[in-house]
Amino acid sequence: MQTTSDEVLIGRIANGDRLAMQVLFARHHVGVYRFVLRLVRNEATAEDLISDVFLDVWRQAGKFEGRSAVSTWLLSIARFKALSMLRRRTEDELDDEAAGAIEDHSDDPEVALAKKDKGKAMRQCLSELSNEHREIIDLVYYHEKSVEEVAAIVGIPEATVKTRMFYARKKLSELLKERGIDRGWP
Amino acid sequence: MNTANETERSDIEELLPWLAAGTLDHRDTRRVEAALAEDPELARRYELVREELGETIHLNETLGAPSARAMDALFAKIDAEPARKPVVSLNLGARIGEFFASFSPRTLAWSASAAALAIVLQAAIIGGVLLKEKDTGGYETASAPTTVSGEGSYVLIQFQPQANAGAITNFLETNKLSIAGGPSAGGIYRVRVAAKKLAKPDLDRVVKELQHNTVVGFVAVTE
Numbered sequence: 001m002q003t004t005s006d007e008v009l010i011g012r013i014a015n016g017d018r019l020a021m022q023v024l025f026a027r028h029h030v031g032v033y034r035f036v037l038r039l040v041r042n043e044a045t046a047e048d049l050i051s052d053v054f055l056d057v058w059r060q061a062g063k064f065e066g067r068s069a070v071s072t073w074l075l076s077i078a079r080f081k082a083l084s085m086l087r088r089r090t091e092d093e094l095d096d097e098a099a100g101a102i103e104d105h106s107d108d109p110e111v112a113l114a115k116k117d118k119g120k121a122m123r124q125c126l127s128e129l130s131n132e133h134r135e136i137i138d139l140v141y142y143h144e145k146s147v148e149e150v151a152a153i154v155g156i157p158e159a160t161v162k163t164r165m166f167y168a169r170k171k172l173s174e175l176l177k178e179r180g181i182d183r184g185w186p
Numbered sequence: 187m188n189t190a191n192e193t194e195r196s197d198i199e200e201l202l203p204w205l206a207a208g209t210l211d212h213r214d215t216r217r218v219e220a221a222l223a224e225d226p227e228l229a230r231r232y233e234l235v236r237e238e239l240g241e242t243i244h245l246n247e248t249l250g251a252p253s254a255r256a257m258d259a260l261f262a263k264i265d266a267e268p269a270r271k272p273v274v275s276l277n278l279g280a281r282i283g284e285f286f287a288s289f290s291p292r293t294l295a296w297s298a299s300a301a302a303l304a305i306v307l308q309a310a311i312i313g314g315v316l317l318k319e320k321d322t323g324g325y326e327t328a329s330a331p332t333t334v335s336g337e338g339s340y341v342l343i344q345f346q347p348q349a350n351a352g353a354i355t356n357f358l359e360t361n362k363l364s365i366a367g368g369p370s371a372g373g374i375y376r377v378r379v380a381a382k383k384l385a386k387p388d389l390d391r392v393v394k395e396l397q398h399n400t401v402v403g404f405v406a407v408t409e
Contacts (some may be wrong), residue, residue: 014380015270016269016270018261018264021260021261021264022257022261025257025260028254028277029256029257030251030252031250033251033252033256034246034249038246038249039247043250043252046252047252047253047255047256047259048256048259049262050252050256050260051256051257051263054260055260055263055264055318059267070359117241118237119237119241119244122238122241123241123244123245126238126242126245127245137238137242138242138246140203140204140207140209141203141206141207141238141239141242141243142242142243142246144207144208144209145209146204146209146210146211147204147209149209149377162200162201163200165200165203166199166200168255169203169235169238172238173234183234184230185231185234
């Protein structure tokens with residue numbers, strides 16, 4: 001089976017090929033959606049953002065130079081749009097959402113259960129990380145981005161990528177410890 | 187441990203997430219694997235990284251997918267855009283890709299058939315030479331002998347990128363595993379671990395055992 005590469009699709013999109021756009025969208029929209037959803041934490045907003053991301057691809061395809069993978073380029077655009085949208089929100093909105101998103105740890109039967117289910121506890125802690133830490137963990141573990149690619153997406157030096165990932169993992173361990181799960185590190 | 191060694195260890199520890207995800211280059215992969223082989227504490231921390239990798243994938247995979255509304259909205263916006271003139275891409279890689287993509291499937295099929303025939307002939311010659319030298323009793327691949335039906339217990343496995351075919355075959359044979367599907371995105375295979383449905387504690391135990399094999403990058407229970 002022959003699969004047209006993302007780079008070829010981008011070339012066709014630059015020439016106004018709607019079908020190529022459909023193929024690229026089908027190939028990447030779930031990954032981009034999940035990346036954005038983890039940042040904005042709202043499904044409707046994430047859906048709006050991904051159509052904006054791919055509209056940018058439609059408009060900017062002629063300028064794509066292939067210096068990074070198309071998926072890396074898509075995540076860069078997605079990140080920029082998600083963070084711009086978050087900045088536009090008022091502080092009240094953020095406070096309300098944060099209150100809804102952060103769980104009360106005390107005497108919660110869920111927490112008691114989570115102590116027994118380490119995997120579940122870790123997934124809860126992953127959701128409680130800051131956006132900065134969450135995005136780097138997702139990019140490395142889920143979106144399979146190299147140090148160089150993460151640096152390009154986030155716009156930070158490669159050395160900072162490594163230390164940020166280290167501190168994100170450290171924070172994750174601290175959150176687990178607060179839930180009674182001591183991993184013996186750091 | 188002296189300061190230089192501590193710095194080196196700290197540098198290597200920072201790379202563990204990329205080793206687990208299979209996105210390190212060959213040089214760093216060799217460097218980190220050598221350190222892991224010599225340093226039990228570092229190896230223990232690598233297990234923590236692999237736990238994080240598995241749970242991050244699990245978490246993201248439960249996020250679902252966007253509705254058709256996103257695609258409808260996108261193409262409504264695209265339809266509202268002004269028509270554009272064709273542009274010539276400056277990207278050489280894309281142009282070469284477009285060159286091959288422009289062939290009809292029939293042309294490509296003939297080219298591929300010719301290439302495949304050349305490979306088969308080459309393999310036949312090499313095989314003939316080997317058969318003359320050694321009388322083998324034959325072999326079967328780990329996944330080929332049985333027809334994998336829907337029955338049984340399955341796990342998802344992502345092999346280490348540096349694991350070669352021989353090591354993977356040996357791993358499958360030793361553990362009596364059959365590849366039932368894949369690879370899907372991220373190089374993940376669906377692997378049958380038992381012909382009958384195992385109880386969850388038994389399946390968890392199997393997953394735990396498989397996790398320790400060096401060819402395995404990531405393993406998780408699946409339905």
